[in-house]
Amino acid sequence: MMPFFALPALASTLRIVSPDERIAATLDLSEGKPSLSVAFQGRTLLAPGALGIDFADSGPLASGLRVTGVRESQRDSTWKSLTGKTSRVRDHYREATVALQEEKAPRRRLEIVVRAYDDGVAFRYRIPKQAGWTDLAVREELTEFRPTGNPKAYALVLPNERTPYEEPYQTAPLRDLKEGALIGLPLMLSYVDGTALAFTEADLTDYPGIYLRPTGGVLKGHLSPRLDDSGLAVRGKLPKATPWRVLMVSDAPGKLIESNLVLNLNPPSVLKDTSWIRPGKTAFPWWNGYNTGDTGIAPAQTTEYHKWCIDFCAKHGIPYHSIDGLDNVAWYGGPIMPYGGGPITAGLPGLDVPEVLRYAKSKGVRIRVWMSSAAAKAQMATAYP
Secondary structure (H helix, E strand, O other): OOOOEOOOOOOOEEEEOOOOOOEEEEEEEHHHEEEEEEEEEEEEEEEEEEOOEOOOOOOOOOOEEEEEEEEEEEEEEEOOOOHHHOOOEEEEEEEEEEEOOOOOOOOOOOEOOOOOOOOEEEEEEEEEEEEEEEEEEEEEEEEEEEEEEOEEEEEEEEEEOOOOOOOOEEEHHHHHOOOOOOEEEEEEEOOOOOOOEEEEEEEOOOOEEEEEEEOOOOEEEEEOOOOOOOOOEEEEEOEHHHHHHEEEOOOOHHHHOEEEHHHHHHHOOOOOOOOOOOOOOOEEEHHHHOOOOOOOOOOOOOHHHHHHHHHHHHOOOOOOEEEOOEEEOOOOOOOOOEEEEEEEOOOOOOOHHHHHHHHHHHOOEEEEOOHHHHHHOOOOOHOOO
């Protein structure tokens, strides 16, 4: 790892440019208040937005800071991916890590890491180990994004932080979104010239997800609170790194799908043996509404229906078929939500699960079985002795 070096005394900004030089992230460190802006092909997409964290025991760490060092690096490597859209993934970026410290007591220290890729920008906070501070208690993240203009927003507006993330996306000009609405990620902004900017995150390890709230034209970060009603979002120990805050950028929305940015930012797999993982497409009846067309096959949780699906998979080279649910009734019974108590060790009357598995094996098709988490938790001892 490269050592920190001092930022020139007169410099108040640090510019991190992508390898192809189309994307630039600017970290402004003037007046002791760090902020981040992002430009694409010379055009500012995000005006300077505040950065910082609010700690429950010692208050916000977002101002009164001085730079104690800067470390710059770059990487260009390729690695093999077991799953995903490409078998080999290029990890190519330029990075800067800025070390900050409060000017006054208690002189807490914070690091901000910024990376620029050819398909976006990512940054995270690191709270290093330091004398007199061992326990982490985060109340809120103070990250702000300030999009320029009034692009079309594709927003997942949620009622609270405890939903299954299945609300329909809303489309509206960014500045028409309801003030203070809770927006789940990813959030995409689309400009009239085709430029697309998407907000998401990566490497959520022992840390809550982040939401965005539109407030006066600014998107303010909001961490999902802990379930113990403590008023905190995070408890932990130092040192600690937050998840990456990811800004995917492209000159067309469709190209965002081609990006491996999030994959690159997540940590490598810890599994030593991955031979049992067999990625592949699946037939997923729930997604197509159990549509059987004019085949005469009744759309239902029956042995006949699932054998028909298996035949379809075998014919078209689809390696998996999913057994899930129809309306609010799963293959093991219903209702699915709220959980109605159907046993997950057997199928509904008319659905012979062992026979479906036998038939699938004879056709060279593997079975993916879906169930709700509530059902699994309720019958953990029985289903997973």
